[in-house]
Amino acid sequence: GAVVSQHPSWVICKSGTSVKIECRSLDFQATTMFWYRQFPKQSLMLMATSNEGSKATYEQGVEKDKFLINHASLTLSTLTVTSAHPEDSSFYICSANHQGLMNTEAFFGQGTRLTVV
Amino acid sequence: AQSVTQLDSQVPVFEEAPVELRCNYSSSVSVYLFWYVQYPNQGLQLLLKYLSGSTLVKGINGFEAEFNKSQTSFHLRKPSVHISDTAEYFCAVTFDGGFKTIFGAGTRLFVKA
Numbered sequence: 001g002a003v004v005s006q007h008p009s010w011v012i013c014k015s016g017t018s019v020k021i022e023c024r025s026l027d028f029q030a031t032t033m034f035w036y037r038q039f040p041k042q043s044l045m046l047m048a049t050s051n052e053g054s055k056a057t058y059e060q061g062v063e064k065d066k067f068l069i070n071h072a073s074l075t076l077s078t079l080t081v082t083s084a085h086p087e088d089s090s091f092y093i094c095s096a097n098h099q100g101l102m103n104t105e106a107f108f109g110q111g112t113r114l115t116v117v
Numbered sequence: 118a119q120s121v122t123q124l125d126s127q128v129p130v131f132e133e134a135p136v137e138l139r140c141n142y143s144s145s146v147s148v149y150l151f152w153y154v155q156y157p158n159q160g161l162q163l164l165l166k167y168l169s170g171s172t173l174v175k176g177i178n179g180f181e182a183e184f185n186k187s188q189t190s191f192h193l194r195k196p197s198v199h200i201s202d203t204a205e206y207f208c209a210v211t212f213d214g215g216f217k218t219i220f221g222a223g224t225r226l227f228v229k230a
Binding site: 006034036042043044045046049093095106108109110111113 | 153158159160161163207211217218219220221222223
């Protein structure tokens with residue numbers, strides 16, 4: 001089946017530093033990937049749509065300068081949390097749709113737990 | 118507007134009892150429907166999905182769900198739950214073949230001995 005890998009699975013960083021999270025589709029190509037954020041005991045909120053070779057589309061209320069998304073290839077999207085603060089601590093999950101299987105489910109990474117201290 | 122509603126934030130149930138977790142959606146276009154389970158500090162695991170065809174969908178771990186277009190619902194059921202089913206369950210919808218997946222608020226299933 002289609003596998004999406006996220007790295008790292010958890011990270012602790014100091015306030016003010018930047019953290020990069022990678023999302024890779026291991027056995028398929030994905031022109032579109034999605035980044036979600038999940039606060040404790042809450043649902044997943046879509047942050048942005050990552051498009052290969054073009055700018056990401058951000059959901060309302062998401063700071064594009066704070067959450068930098070790069071989708072440089074058909075198998076890799078990265079989310080960089082810039083100048084992280086404790087309130088950025090959250091569970092970040094990416095997903096990707098199989099390019100050859102449109103209109104089917106998204107495949108999710110295992111998530112990255114970010115803790116900013 | 119497109120939305121997904123999970124009517125119950127928490128569902129406590131005794132072991133071996135049946136359970137139903139409710140999900141309704143609002144959409145003027147066709148949808149694809151999913152249920153995911155999330156165990157503490159873990160990612161999402163797909164339980165089952167409805168894309169087309171039979172409205173009764175069977176998934177992993179003994180779960181099933183039925184798509185009811187007229188009621189815009191996709192309730193999840195299991196005839197006999199186990200302690201290990203304790204987790205957070207999310208209903209998710211993709212609208213009109215678009216790639217965006219929107220999640221419901223989640224339902225915490227708590228199975229008691």
